[in-house]
Amino acid sequence: MRLGFIGFGEAASAIATGLAEEGLRDLYAYDVVSGPALTERAARCGVHLVTSLAEFAAQADLVLSLVTAGGALTVAREIAPHLRARTLYADLNSCAPQVKAEIGQVITQLAPNVSYASVAVMSAVPPLRHRVPLVADGPGARRLREALAPYGMNIEVLEGPLGAAATLKMCRSVVLKGMEALFLEALLAAEKAGLTEQVLASLNASFPDKPLGDLGAYLLERHRLHAQRRADEMQEAAATLASLAIEPLVSAGAAQRLRWSAERLTSTVEVSGSGPETEVGSKDLQAGGYRTLLRRLNDIQK
Numbered sequence: 001m002r003l004g005f006i007g008f009g010e011a012a013s014a015i016a017t018g019l020a021e022e023g024l025r026d027l028y029a030y031d032v033v034s035g036p037a038l039t040e041r042a043a044r045c046g047v048h049l050v051t052s053l054a055e056f057a058a059q060a061d062l063v064l065s066l067v068t069a070g071g072a073l074t075v076a077r078e079i080a081p082h083l084r085a086r087t088l089y090a091d092l093n094s095c096a097p098q099v100k101a102e103i104g105q106v107i108t109q110l111a112p113n114v115s116y117a118s119v120a121v122m123s124a125v126p127p128l129r130h131r132v133p134l135v136a137d138g139p140g141a142r143r144l145r146e147a148l149a150p151y152g153m154n155i156e157v158l159e160g161p162l163g164a165a166a167t168l169k170m171c172r173s174v175v176l177k178g179m180e181a182l183f184l185e186a187l188l189a190a191e192k193a194g195l196t197e198q199v200l201a202s203l204n205a206s207f208p209d210k211p212l213g214d215l216g217a218y219l220l221e222r223h224r225l226h227a228q229r230r231a232d233e234m235q236e237a238a239a240t241l242a243s244l245a246i247e248p249l250v251s252a253g254a255a256q257r258l259r260w261s262a263e264r265l266t267s268t269v270e271v272s273g274s275g276p277e278t279e280v281g282s283k284d285l286q287a288g289g290y291r292t293l294l295r296r297l298n299d300i301q302k
Contacts, residue, residue, distance in 0.1 A: 002026040004060025007067035018130030030056040057082035080110035097163025115140030120169035170240035181254035183216035191294035220290035231258035
């Protein structure tokens with residue numbers, strides 16, 4: 001089996017590293033971003049970089065798309081005409097179920113002999129790497145599990161309409177990304193008042209068995225590194241609720257707050273990387289903690 005990654009950012013490289021350690025050797029990647037960082041990342045994982053989608057499609061039997069929610073459909077349209085018969089195309093991007101279904105339609109129309117799996121990534125990838133929990137649906141879901149489970153990948157097949165796994169993921173994101181937006185807004189005010197650590201300590205005291213302040217600090221650490229991607233995912237979650245005739249009153253507000261932060265960070269720092277784990281490239285933001293994030297955002301408002 002020759003496995004290919006479209007988009008080779010943090011998530012893809014983490015999965016590739018784990019699979020390589022499990023003995024999977026034929027690994028390929030294509031990324032629109034090139035440069036020494038990408039080359040070094042691929043070399044560490046034993047991944048062969050290719051320079052075009054056509055070349056990529058000629059190499060890969062199984063394709064994992066790990067780009068961005070906004071780019072997933074476009075990438076599917078661009079690569080579909082190049083995919084060979086019997087290729088398995090799996091989309092792992094954090095898209096709304098409607099987008100997952102549209103990708104399936106693109107594959108069916110432009111590459112009718114290719115199998116498609118719609119996949120939801122259910123946890124942060126780097127700590128778990130290739131063992132991160134995945135939920136898959138679509139005609140290629142069982143084949144995906146059969147191909148990758150022997151290498152330690154944790155794939156649950158979900159019965160239901162195409163995009164069911166994405167619906168599950170988006171409902172989960174309403175809670176997690178919603179809390180992230182809530183913590184961000186509260187701690188922006190606390191930081192400006194010089195009370196951040198006291199607020200977090202008070203939250204921990206309210207939930208001694210499950211420290212809420214620690215959760216808030218963790219969520220803002222994730223936001224600090226991946227603000228744009230997390231804002232995109234919350235927007236997709238709000239769209240998912242709307243498609244189910246649930247007015248996303250809270251989710252839309254959370255998406256707006258995360259977008260507000262992402263726009264201010266990306267307008268003042270260089271953004272590097274690709275895929276769903278796009279990183280904020282400012283060295284002080286990477287080196288600092290969530291307090292650095294809060295100070296930066298408060299400074300931008302002045």
